[in-house]
Amino acid sequence: MKTTSIAALALTLAGILSAGGARADGHYVPGVEGIQAASVPPPGMYYLGYLINYDIGSFRAPGSSTRLPGHNTGTVTALANRVVWISGHRLLGADYGMEAIVPVIRTSLTVNAAGISDSRSGVGDIYVGPLVLGWHGQQWDAVAAAGMWLDTASTSHPASAGKGFKSAMLTGGATWYFDAARSISGSALVRFERNGHNSAGLRPGSQVTMEWGLARNFGAVQAGLVGYSQWQVSSDSGAGTGGQRSSRHAAGAELVYPIPGAGMFLKAAAYKEARARAGTGAYPKGSLLRFTLVKAF
Template sequence: MNKTIASAALTAAAALAPVAALAEGHYVPGVEGIQAASVPPPGLYYLGYLVNYDIGSFRAPGSSSNLPGHNTGTVTALANRVVWISNTKLLGADYGMEAIVPVMRTSLTVNAAGISDSRSGVGDIYVGPLVLGWHGQQWDAVAAAGIWLDNASTSHPASPGKGFKSTMLTGGATYHFDAAKTVTGSALMRFERNGRNDAGFRPGNQITMEWGLGKNFGTVQAGLVGYSQWQVSDDSGAGASTHRSSRHAVGAEVVYPIPSAAVFLKAAAYKEVRAEAGTGAYPKGSLVRFTIVKSF
């Protein structure tokens, strides 16, 4: 990397380190997998997502090349999600609401920007007043809308907050290839329209696509999962460029139900196969997720 590129990488990494730990927007890809677009029947549900994202490298701004030097990080988060699905019908769908409260621990070592920082705290909270779930004979579909707040701290590079609000729209479908619903395919899309931070910088809007192909093996379900995430509009404000970030990952998931406790246990592992940075430094790594779903 020549001196000009290295200098630009340093500046961008230092400026955007607080938001570089997971992505440009709020939504973390890889938290949903097999049958991701299937909304449960009416009831109250708790979903706990324990996620560990191991950052093996940071991409230099505007490229798929690594920043120079030793640059790594780890983000461990427990996203606490509560979903309520009512008996009310809206547009032929079951109507519900949801909220997500993430608790995070982030450690960053970005020698290219002189950063070494670790922080823990409550992340930005998501409030979703609209969840719609449709159910056909061999298909399910979902649509949802909500807002990511900017309640969390942004005072240090590894602070859990993004520093801006985001509006998130969701849509997706699950298809069961047989009447017994033993083989399924699903795709779930999230669109985030990001707001501006206090410095006047606005990250570009982002689309995340998560997919899964699953098969039942007795009571256990297993299959392939993956995600892709694209920045679909340019950043704006001081230091913005026309470069757009993206990432792509593949992995596997296992789902184990415990009917007597009304619980589902899920485990998944992803490996990012490609990542390209936008305006600032961008991570590339691997993700491991454990999920518990409990109905009440």
């Protein structure tokens, strides 16, 4: 399934704390959605389980795309439990629904440059989305959504599951089918996050994430190319922050396998980040594996 979300879940680490203590990132994890990411399913109740492993090969030094010196690695494994309800009601000509995400996260960090060696597990910040709108045309789908990442998880250690602040998230996107049989598709899903202040009064800058997918049907199976880009679009604010802004870009491939008799889809995707630039704090660069289970009830 596809739609907003998502989304999903929250990578515990999209940046390490800088000297000023600000994280230049939001809650949303790029790479959670791919093929037909902007297509909302028909009315019904859906469970989506996203199992994600982000392997950090290195960190970029603050304000640059230069590799941080020394041995600096990490692994973030997350299971994002997402429930989506698409009602039989219409709003603005679209199917109306709502969603919620509860991520469970395990993070291990070894960042010698910052003197950090820490591993933690826990429930991450919860997402509540009271607005999901899905439109459907003969050869297109579109989605719009809005929700809030809550500040519900622990932030007591470097590898803790929480971000330490709330984020409002807006989502929009479209899928285009290049033929009447809908066997070839292209999609783009864009999310905007406006982050709140943490307990120290620091505010990470706003973030835009774009996920895309190009796919073709091979019988019942779908396969294609996927990718993501993520940009910090406003500067961090608060003591110790600067005007630097982070970004990352990745590409990969995805396979979608339906199990019609069980009302399920299985998805697998792999991404490699080609470029990453740090903002106020050090920023990870690595590769991501995602396995998704979609179950209709």
